[in-house]
Amino acid sequence: MYPPEFKVLVPSSLEEALKLLKEHGDNAKILAGGHSLIPMMRLRLVKPEVVIYLGKVPGLRYIRENGSTIKIGAMTTHGEIESSSLLAEKNPLLQETASKIGDLQVRNMGTIGGSIAHADPAADYPAALTALEATVVLKSLDGEREVKVDEFIQGPYFTDARPDELLVEVRVPSLSGRFGTAYEKLYFRATDFAIVGVAAYVEVDGGAFSRVRVGLTGVGDKPVRARQVEEELVGREASEASIEKAADLASEGLEPPSDVRASSEYRKKMAEVLTKRALTRALSKAKGG
């Protein structure tokens, strides 16, 4: 199906993009990589009168370290995140997550800003960004604000962004010390969205877990932290036996949807299984494996 007629505007600066957003408000949609917006428009699920293409706006495509933070421009593609040597060393969780998104074409066009702003409940980044306690920076003509990703994503395809705000940057920690990370994804078919995805980030001090973060996608309206698993593990012996006991808590309080790809019960079970796998792999890396 073709979308209804719409106008394309191509700003050449951030200032111009923000002015256009202010002017057109709810009638406008930002076009980044187009890998979610264009299908939604073709299905007529969204019908913007104006599409504002971000591809000619300079300064939105970068990955740079600033103290203990890594800043990523909204227009950075999944492919650039996957192949970043800075992320490979200082935040391999985001890098691994990007490498499991779609196929090469999707990773070459799709952007991290577009993925977060789209807020698909089965998208991969939100699990990792939740586990990393990442933030996003939103900009408008009135100023700038920084919001935690798990507060920014409020429900399926629904975020905290105002119509005049642009997501300009994603901030993740630069990890150091004895840490390990892993992203485990259950696919329906290769290159599909996650049925369930689990991101784990652990730090080990002496023989015990000193920090544990677990983020899940595909198990509800929005990404969630498995806080019971985290609390159970911190201070415990850093071992597979501890993980074995704690991972079952990953499904507590979850009410995943049932759909053509999986039942709610199956998703709950897989949340436990993938939590165990992700934590085990993260622990092995933290121990230098």
Ligand SMILES: Cc1cc2nc3c(=O)[nH]c(=O)nc-3n(C[C@H](O)[C@H](O)[C@H](O)COP(=O)(O)OP(=O)(O)OC[C@H]3O[C@@H](n4cnc5c(N)ncnc54)[C@H](O)[C@@H]3O)c2cc1C
């Ligand atoms: C075949 C296929 C397979 C895929 N597989 C996966 C997968 O396995 N895992 C996964 O997570 N995703 C998957 N995706 C989605 C893909 O990652 C998209 O690239 C991503 O969801 C959207 O990024 P985009 O840059 O294409 O955004 P667009 O499609 O351009 O925009 C998406 C939405 O975000 C808004 N937006 C975009 N940028 C901004 C911004 N900077 N500020 C404010 N709003 C903005 C747009 O207005 C629109 O509403 C797949 C897509 C396809 C087509």
